[in-house]
Every structure is written in structure tokens, then in C-alpha cells.
Amino acid sequence: QVQLEQSGAEVKKPGASVKVSCKVSGYSLTELSMHWVRQAPGKGLEWMGGFDPEDGETFNAQKFQGRVTMIEDTSTDTAYMELSSLTSADTAVYYCATLQEGGNLYFDLWGPGTLVTVSS
Amino acid sequence: SYELTQPPSVSVSPGQTARITCSGDALPNHFASWYQQKPGQAPVLVIYEGSERPSGIPERFSASSSGTTVTLTISGVQAEDEADYYCQSADNSGTHPVVFGGGTKLTVL
Numbered sequence: 001q002v003q004l005e006q007s008g009a010e011v012k013k014p015g016a017s018v019k020v021s022c023k024v025s026g027y028s029l030t031e032l033s034m035h036w037v038r039q040a041p042g043k044g045l046e047w048m049g050g051f052d053p054e055d056g057e058t059f060n061a062q063k064f065q066g067r068v069t070m071i072e073d074t075s076t077d078t079a080y081m082e083l084s085s086l087t088s089a090d091t092a093v094y095y096c097a098t099l100q101e102g103g104n105l106y107f108d109l110w111g112p113g114t115l116v117t118v119s120s
Numbered sequence: 121s122y123e124l125t126q127p128p129s130v131s132v133s134p135g136q137t138a139r140i141t142c143s144g145d146a147l148p149n150h151f152a153s154w155y156q157q158k159p160g161q162a163p164v165l166v167i168y169e170g171s172e173r174p175s176g177i178p179e180r181f182s183a184s185s186s187g188t189t190v191t192l193t194i195s196g197v198q199a200e201d202e203a204d205y206y207c208q209s210a211d212n213s214g215t216h217p218v219v220f221g222g223g224t225k226l227t228v229l
Contacts, residue, residue, distance in 0.1 A: 035218070045155075045163065045206050047218040059217070095162055102169055104151035105210050105218055110162040 002027040004096055004111035011117045017084040020114045022096030029077040033099040035107065036070065036081045038092040046092075050099055051079070086118045122146060122211035124221035131227040138194040140224045142207030145188055150210045152190040154183060157204045157223075166205075167192060194226070202228040 007021040024032065035050025049060030051070055058070045069082040079096060094114045097107035124144040132138040142152060151170040155163035165174050167183045170190070180195045190209075194201055207221040 037220075044223040045157075045208075045220040047220060061218075097163075099218075100168070104153065104169055106153035106165060106168040106208065107155070107163075108165050108168070108174065110164070113162055 002032075002098070002109055004098070004109060006094075006096060006111040006114045009115040009117070011119065012086050014087055014118060014120055016086050016118075017082055018086060018090075018116050019080055019082040020094050020096075020116070022079045022081075022111050024077040024079070027077075028074075029072055029079060030074050033101070034070075034072065034079040035097050035099045036068075037095045037097055037107070037110075039095070039113075040089070040092040043092075048081070048094075083116075086116075088118050090116065091118045092116060122219050124152075124207050124209060124219055126205075126207060126221040126224045128222070129225045129227065131229055132197050133229045134197060134199060136197055138197050138201070138226055140192045140194075140205050140207075140226065141189055142192070142209075142221045143189045144209060144219070144221075146211050147185065147188050147190055147209060152183070152185070152207050152209045154181075154192045155206045155208065156201075157206065158202075163206065197226075197228055199228050202226055 003025045005023045010018050012018050036048040038046050051058050072079045096111040098109045100108050126142050154167040156166045157163040166177050166181050171183045182193045204223045206223045210217050
């Protein structure tokens, strides 16, 4: 059974960076398309971007380009999402989720989420 | 940018049928998926590829499509179905392949 385990909550100051991890168990990360979705308090889901295992490339929402880095450590089956130049608007729960590309794109498995709070 | 539009809230009594709509110009070209999210929990996929249910999702969850609108239907609503529901699809531009609707709060009266 595939499971996703995320790192713990973080508190960061404006301008800092945060790195969130997502460890896969029960499957190989190399066979998954891992993506990141965030949710600000009381708000909806917002796709950030993800990794395409077929070509090894990441593709991100335009909103986050230049500010987000997504990498994968296949030796430990752990994906990382680093977001830089944080502002209070980045306060959110950050989820990793596996993307399936069947008849459409959909997320079949989600991590429990990591709360990132940006506050001075 | 491309948007999927959902009503902010829907209310039904137990045992009734709840219908949650999602509208978007690209929906005739792309299947939609639906997620259920309860407070403090991660979203759970309830419908994918337009109308398919993952293993473990009750049969009372179904979905349909008509033109630029897709509809999640929950038949015989139970108290445990109270949650936020999000539709998700893709746009046609290729620059933002994953789009979520704004979410609908389903209240079971």
C-alpha cells in the first residue's frame, strides 16, 4: 500500500525559504508523478507544480515560477518542495499528491499536509 | 487564467440528493475529477475520469457532464458526507495543466 509521509510544521520569517519533504513508502518514487498542492487557511486548493517521471522534468504553475524548486531523492524515495522569498500569503498547508494521467489528470493519493506559517 | 466555477455552498437534508456543479469552458475537452475534504484532513479522490469511483468510495457518489458543466451527485446523503468538495480538471493552454474549482461546502441539515 502506497503511503505518503510529510515533514512537520514550519514557522518562517518573511523573506526566508522553506523546504517540505514527502517520503513515499510501499512504492518507488521513480514510478510516481509527485506534485504539490497548497491550501491557505479557509481557502481552496491551489496546484503548484510537479515532476514528470517520463522526462525527468518539473513543470510549475506560472505563479510560482522562479520561486519554487521541486527535487527528488530516489535513493530515499523522498520528494522535496522548496519555496523561497516567503510572504504572509504563503501561509498554507502544503500537500504532496501523486498525479495519475489516465483519461484525465487526477490526484489519487495525498499526503497528510505540512503547515507552513510565515510570520515576523 | 482558466477557472472552474463552483457554488460556495449546498445544503440538503439527510437522505436527499445533493448536486454540486462545476463550470468551465474547457470541460467539454477534459474529464473532471472530484475531491472530498473534511476539516483538518487531506482531500480524498471520490470521482476521476469524469465518472469513475475509486475503490472504497460509496456508490452514492456519481458524476455526469453536460457541455461546460459537470455535476457531482450524492444520492441518499448521509451526515458523514458533510465536507468541502472540489472539482479539478485541465485547461487547454498547456501552461497550467491542473486547475481546481473554488470548492463547495456541503452542509447536511
